[in-house]
Amino acid sequence: SPTMALADLARTDLAAFADAQRAAYAELKAKGLKLDLTRGKPSPEQLDLSERLLGLPTGHTAADGTDVRNYGGLAGLPELRAIFAELLGTSVDNVVAAGSSSLTLMHDTLVQALLYGRPNSVEPWGVEDVVRFLCPTPGYDRHFALADRLGIELVPVPMSDDGPDVDVVTSLVADDPTIKGMWLVPTYANPTGAVCSDEVARTLASMPTAARDFTIMWDNAYAVHHLTEVETTTPDIITLAAEAGNPDRVVVFASTSKITFAGAGVAFLAGSEATVAAYLEGLGYYSIGPDKVNHLRHVEFFGDADGVRAHMAKHRELIAPKFAAVQRVLTERLAQHGIAEWTDPAGGYFVNLDVLDGTAKRVVELAKEAGIALTPAGSAFPYGEDPRDRNIRLAPTLPPLAEVEAAMDGVATCVLLAAAEELLG
Ligand code: PMP
Numbered sequence: 001s002p003t004m005a006l007a008d009l010a011r012t013d014l015a016a017f018a019d020a021q022r023a024a025y026a027e028l029k030a031k032g033l034k035l036d037l038t039r040g041k042p043s044p045e046q047l048d049l050s051e052r053l054l055g056l057p058t059g060h061t062a063a064d065g066t067d068v069r070n071y072g073g074l075a076g077l078p079e080l081r082a083i084f085a086e087l088l089g090t091s092v093d094n095v096v097a098a099g100s101s102s103l104t105l106m107h108d109t110l111v112q113a114l115l116y117g118r119p120n121s122v123e124p125w126g127v128e129d130v131v132r133f134l135c136p137t138p139g140y141d142r143h144f145a146l147a148d149r150l151g152i153e154l155v156p157v158p159m160s161d162d163g164p165d166v167d168v169v170t171s172l173v174a175d176d177p178t179i180k181g182m183w184l185v186p187t188y189a190n191p192t193g194a195v196c197s198d199e200v201a202r203t204l205a206s207m208p209t210a211a212r213d214f215t216i217m218w219d220n221a222y223a224v225h226h227l228t229e230v231e232t233t234t235p236d237i238i239t240l241a242a243e244a245g246n247p248d249r250v251v252v253f254a255s256t257s258k259i260t261f262a263g264a265g266v267a268f269l270a271g272s273e274a275t276v277a278a279y280l281e282g283l284g285y286y287s288i289g290p291d292k293v294n295h296l297r298h299v300e301f302f303g304d305a306d307g308v309r310a311h312m313a314k315h316r317e318l319i320a321p322k323f324a325a326v327q328r329v330l331t332e333r334l335a336q337h338g339i340a341e342w343t344d345p346a347g348g349y350f351v352n353l354d355v356l357d358g359t360a361k362r363v364v365e366l367a368k369e370a371g372i373a374l375t376p377a378g379s380a381f382p383y384g385e386d387p388r389d390r391n392i393r394l395a396p397t398l399p400p401l402a403e404v405e406a407a408m409d410g411v412a413t414c415v416l417l418a419a420a421e422e423l424l425g
Contacts, residue, residue: 005338006356006419018420024413025366033371035407040190040349041398042262042315049314050260050301057296068292074280076266077295084268086305087224088254089236095270096279098290102255102267103142106217109251109269110150112282113180113215119274120248121213125180134172134182136164138352138380138391140190143183143219154382155179159189163196166203173209181215187234188222191380191393192352193345201235206244216241216250222348223254224312227320230346231309238271247272251279256298258349259308259315266298322396322404326351329405333412339419342394351394352380353411359418360389366414372407 009017060069063079075081076097085092098105112118114126125131133147137156144154157172158165164184173179184204186196204216218237226232241249248271256265269279302308327344330353334340343352355363360377367374375393378386394411396404 005336006416006423007338011424014420014423018417018424021413021417021420025370025417028370028410028413031371033406033410035371035399035403035410036373037395037399037404037407037411038373038375039398040258040395042258043318043398043400045318046315046397047261049311049318053260053297053301056300057293058300060293060296062292062296066292068296071288073289073292074284074287075276076290077292077299080266080295080299081268083299083302083305083308084254085270087308088220088252088268088270089234090238090252090270093273094238094276095268096276097295098267098269100255100257100264100267100291100294102219102221102253102257102269103146105253105267105269106143106219107146107150108283109215109217109279110147110152112279113213114150116282118213118215118248119272119278125213128178128180130178132176132179134164134169134179135382136182136184136189137382138191138386138393139183140185140219141375141379141384143217144382147183148383152180153178156382157182159192159194161192161194163194163200164204166200166207170203170207173207173211173214175210177210179209180211180213181217183217183219185219185221186237187220187232188225188227188345188348190221190348191343191350193343193348193350195232195346196235198235201237202240202244205237205240205246205249214249218250218252220252220254221258224308225258225315225349226312226347227316227323228346232347242272248274251275259311260298260301264294266295319397322399322401323351325401325405326394326396326408329408329412333409334415337416337419340415349395349397351396353392353394353415354390355392355415356419356422357388357390359415359422360386360392362418362421363392363411363414366418367411370410370414372410372414374411 080097081095082092085095117124132153136159252270255267339356341354364374364377378384
């Protein structure tokens with residue numbers, strides 16, 4: 001019976017099942033679809049929520065009298081920093097408002113560490129023969145590529161539902177001084193949706209590390225991107241690190257890329273007093289000041305932190321049905337066959353789909369031939385290498401709901417066909 005797990009079917013039943021999937025796949029291809037679930041981009045309707053920004057700011061004077069049209073104010077507009085300090089659970093002095101991309105701030109931070117060291121370094125990282133970074137996996141492909149490009153070796157560590165596996169992390173960092181840091185998306189992680197617990201955060205903030213300047217790249221890109229009414233708060237890692245006697249261990253990043261306009265919002269960097277001071281000291285050589293007009297535009301648009309929360313509730317109304325559709329189709333089409341598992345995130349931009357071992361590349365290829373673009377298999381792993389070839393990242397925010405449903409139905413057909421072929425050998 002097709003309601004049995006595929007792996008338990010007799011060979012003749014499995015062959016019949018594969019034939020049925022081939023027929024379904026042929027039908028799928030005949031539809032000539034052109035669907036794209038590759039990247040976590042806001043939909044046009046989400047961007048429309050921020051349309052009013054295009055008419056702002058109405059004035060050009062900041063709260064302290066600064067003319068935002070002129071140079072200066074390297075740390076960014078204080079009133080915008082205050083709004084995001086509240087949302088990030090820290091204080092205004094610990095936050096810098098910068099340009100439009102948090103990835104750029106991450107790149108700046110690593111380049112500064114390699115060339116000059118972090119505030120708590122004895123020497124720049126670049127003098128070391130080997131610099132390694134822990135990469136909670138599956139994780140964000142751009143984090144891994146950015147570090148790799150700078151010559152930092154990538155060391156995968158498993159990602160759990162409550163953050164990175166701290167048993168693995170604590171034992172690696174305790175003995176190995178070449179491990180200079182780690183990536184982490186603490187809230188609604190890309191791509192699993194995992195939320196770092198207070199306990200895991202406390203361990204990461206306090207664990208003994210062989211490298212005295214071990215640095216956590218705490219990328220809180222999805223801090224306020226809730227998909228349910230539960231507004232999860234991220235652990236206050238800056239305070240936890242300070243309390244543990246490791247104040248300079250963390251650099252926090254965030255941006256409004258998925259709040260207002262992707263690539264035309266505001267990015268933030270936060271950390272200890274020394275972390276912020278060192279960042280600004282370096283920045284001062286290559287910037288005379290950020291785009292404060294854009295900062296003021298965002299201040300006028302939001303008003304305060306509650307304005308951001310209310311705005312995010314509108315995003316939720318638009319995208320939660322798409323995430324629900326992903327769950328519904330995957331459950332209907334795949335649950336009974338015992339060949340796939342997927343996450344049901346409470347926030348963020350992604351669903352993590354694990355298919356039968358050894359079939360992820362094949363699924364992505366089948367989907368591509370049927371006109372459904374998926375993120376390349378293995379993307380969420382350091383060097384793009386998924387040792388089990390099973391992981392696929394789904395990004396359902398951009399297409400209209402009907403297209404998300406059609407794409408997921410098509411993906412399910414590809415997952416079943418690839419699994420049946422793999423099991424038949
Ligand atoms: N961090 C994470 C975890 C992301 O998923 C993304 C975008 N998909 C970014 C950073 C990019 O942020 P920005 O646009 O601020 O560079």
